[in-house]
Each structure stands twice: as structure tokens, then as C-alpha cells.
Amino acid sequence: MESIVMDEMFIGRKASRTQLVTEREVLIFAGVTGDLNPVHINPDFAEKSIFKKQIAHGMYSVSLISAVLGCELPGAGTIYLGQEINFLAPVYLGDVITAEVEVLEMNIEKNRLKLKTTCTNQENKIVAEGVATVKPPKVKAL
Amino acid sequence: MESIVMDEMFIGRKASRTQLVTEREVLIFAGVTGDLNPVHINPDFAEKSIFKKQIAHGMYSVSLISAVLGCELPGAGTIYLGQEINFLAPVYLGDVITAEVEVLEMNIEKNRLKLKTTCTNQENKIVAEGVATVKPPKVKAL
Numbered sequence: 001m002e003s004i005v006m007d008e009m010f011i012g013r014k015a016s017r018t019q020l021v022t023e024r025e026v027l028i029f030a031g032v033t034g035d036l037n038p039v040h041i042n043p044d045f046a047e048k049s050i051f052k053k054q055i056a057h058g059m060y061s062v063s064l065i066s067a068v069l070g071c072e073l074p075g076a077g078t079i080y081l082g083q084e085i086n087f088l089a090p091v092y093l094g095d096v097i098t099a100e101v102e103v104l105e106m107n108i109e110k111n112r113l114k115l116k117t118t119c120t121n122q123e124n125k126i127v128a129e130g131v132a133t134v135k136p137p138k139v140k141a142l
Numbered sequence: 143m144e145s146i147v148m149d150e151m152f153i154g155r156k157a158s159r160t161q162l163v164t165e166r167e168v169l170i171f172a173g174v175t176g177d178l179n180p181v182h183i184n185p186d187f188a189e190k191s192i193f194k195k196q197i198a199h200g201m202y203s204v205s206l207i208s209a210v211l212g213c214e215l216p217g218a219g220t221i222y223l224g225q226e227i228n229f230l231a232p233v234y235l236g237d238v239i240t241a242e243v244e245v246l247e248m249n250i251e252k253n254r255l256k257l258k259t260t261c262t263n264q265e266n267k268i269v270a271e272g273v274a275t276v277k278p279p280k281v282k283a284l
Contacts, residue, residue: 039219
């Protein structure tokens with residue numbers, strides 16, 4: 001767990017996390033959010049869908065981005081202001097997703113950062129891409 | 143569970159879900175996403191933070207929006223293309239969050255919808271607001 005203040009930021013600073021997506025994660029995510037869409041939880045339904053196989057919730061990938069923002073860069077004490085995300089490709093069970101954030105813009109006066117947020121699978125294909133806006137901690141929270 | 147095609151859409155069509163947010167949801171969400179930021183899971187840390195109390199993950203609220211899109215409007219067969227979200231206020235344990243989606247724009251040629259997405263708490267305060275872009279099912283999936 002990190003806690004990185006504006007003074008330590010620079011354009012291009014990056015952090016990432018990598019997560020294997022299994023049926024277990026997808027079912028827990030479905031249960032806790034109530035998103036029981038059958039393309040995520042029913043293999044028979046998913047087989048007949050455009051995706052051909054069960055896929056993870058798009059918001060699961062975005063939650064991995066959020067985890068990097070909240071735990072790594074900037075980390076503890078961060079205030080999440082906004083997120084734009086485009087879903088570019090499906091995430092299948094067994095995929096290994098790397099969520100990366102990279103500082104794009106620093107507004108020191110307003111203590112605000114914009115970060116490029118990207119989720120990539122094990123074939124280096126971008127599955128989701130966008131921009132996050134956050135306030136880093138004013139003083140180190142840890 | 144619904145599955146609503148473009149022919150049945152109209153500007154202003156709405157759907158929503160309401161969910162009590164407890165420590166249980168927050169801890170499960172933290173566990174499955176790996177977002178163990180202490181403001182979500184550690185009451186002592188949260189007490190000293192700007193929020194004064196434990197807060198839910200912002201992405202948990204957005205996941206409730208995603209659940210409405212994937213299960214209610216348009217429902218099964220929906221392809222999620224993108225989401226913009228601004229976090230406007232914290233969600234505390236014990237809050238009751240209503241996630242609502244409302245059709246804003248219909249692009250019949252491209253089979254695309256834009257929906258206004260809003261999460262409101264029990265005091266009718268907007269905690270998160272944005273716009274989703276989806277493809278509704280081409281044929282009813284259920």
C-alpha cells in the first residue's frame with residue numbers, strides 16, 4: 001500500500017496490478033453487485049451469445065483500475081473524482097488482466113491528477129481504456 | 143431480468159435498483175477487487191480521514207449502474223461500450239443507494255444508446271452521475 005502526494009508525482013509515473021480472472025471472481029462480483037446477467041454466470045447462455053463464452057463484468061476490470069488508484073498510485077488518502085472508460089474487448093475466464101495507471105496531467109494548484117487507465121490481457125490486447133481524475137492525498141496517509 | 147431491443151426504446155425510458163450498502167458488501171467488494179484501501183475497510187483509519195467514517199468504493203456504486211444496464215434496461219444481451227462517471231459525494235455504510243439509468247439518445251442505425259446514469263442516496267443526494275454507452279440486444283436474449 002502506497003500513499004503518494006503531489007510533490008512526488010511526475011508526468012509518466014506508472015503503477016499496475018495483474019489479476020487472473022476466474023469463475024470465482026466473476027461469481028463473487030455478480031453476487032455482491034447483483035449483476036446476474038447470464039452472459040457472466042451461465043455458460044449455456046454465454047455459448048449462444050456473441051461472446052461464445054462466459055465473460056467477466058466490464059466493471060470488474062474498472063475495479064482493478066480503481067484498486068491501483070486507491071492502493072498504489074496515488075494510494076491511501078486518494079479521493080476518486082471521476083472515471084471515463086471504454087470497453088474495447090471482452091474479458092474471458094482464465095484471462096490475466098493488467099490494470100495500469102499513468103499520470104497524464106498534474107494540476108498542482110487544485111491538487112488534481114488525470115491518469116491514463118488501461119486494462120490489457122495476456123495477449124497484450126487492450127480490453128478497456130480511459131482516463132481517471134483523482135485528488136492525491138495532501139499529506140501521506142500512511 | 144429484462145431484454146429490451148431498440149424498437150422498444152424511447153427517450154426518457156428509465157429503470158432502477160435500490161441497494162442497502164453494508165460493511166459486508168464493502169468487504170466482499172474489497173476482497174474480490176483487491177482494493178484494500180483502508181478508508182473502505184479500516185474504521186480507525188477512516189475516522190481520521192476527510193470522510194470521518196468508512197466509505198464504500200466508488201466503483202461499487204458504478205457496478206450497481208452496470209447491474210441495471212445488464213439486467214433491466216436494456217438487460218440480457220446488452221453490450222457495454224463505455225461509461226463516464228463523476229463521484230460527487232461519499233457513500234457510507236448504511237446508505238441506501240438507488241442506481242437509475244434513463245435513455246438520453248438513441249442511434250437506431252448503429253444500434254447504440256446513451257443513458258444518463260445516476261446514483262442517489264436515501265436523502266436524495268446524488269453521489270455519482272454520468273453517461274453510459276451501450277448496444278441493446280439485436281434480438282431478445284430471453
